Amino acid sequence: MKRTSFARDSCPVARAVDVVGDWWSLLIVRDAFGGNRRFGEFEKNLGVAKNILADRLRKLVAAGVLEQVSSADGGAHKEYGLTERGRGLLPVVVALGQWAACPEAGFALVDRKKGKPARLEFRSEDGRLLGPDDVRLVRAGGFDAANPPAIR
């Protein structure tokens, strides 16, 4: 039987999942984009148990998504900031947000320079806007996810 999906060890999504770990981790990253830096802020906003939060923060630091930095006010406690790798997760957070958005209770993505709305969009090589049905996933090596080989 031919494989009709991405192998677990080579699929970037599976690899990303390995790094980010679980949904708590992604919610921590989301809150870091929201300006949270302190353990107590994450705990309060997420309503997560201290031991789970400590574990996920440790893993996110180990994965290079967050880094511990000195307190912005010069205090003795440590704070958590997004690394460059961590900031690269913004499209993931935005994609989830756009998927689930409800008009009255969401967040908006804005163009920092102009203060106008921005979007996360599929675009062709030459810049054309593409809808979800205009694109397909092709496995490196030629596997075409939208037209999988016969499986029987």
Next chain:
Amino acid sequence: MKRTSFARDSCPVARAVDVVGDWWSLLIVRDAFGGNRRFGEFEKNLGVAKNILADRLRKLVAAGVLEQVSSADGGAHKEYGLTERGRGLLPVVVALGQWAACPEAGFALVDRKKGKPARLEFRSEDGRLLGPDDVRLVRAGGFDAANPPAIR
């Protein structure tokens, strides 16, 4: 103390997490984009325990992400297909893939019409390409995630 993050009940990311459930669910969705339709295919490709897989498939159907459809070959068994809502998760899968991509082992997103590479990108209202540092999240209601209010 002012909130410095999105409230759990109103943030679209948290709501999305509630629907999709956990990472296993997202990997199931990824494999559905990859052409998987049968219980045994998901089980084989993900290496997930039957009871976990059955639970996650049930939840994804309940959430309207997957639907049970008759077998394509007319057999008695049921298959699982992405609903329109489920197909809307493609940007999430692609965003995770782009974040974690490694040159030799990833998948590529292609423009279905031309067969050329496509990308998931931030764009301004007037179509300019924006980098991750060119955008910010603004909470509906005026909360600016990139410039949070003082928290003390």
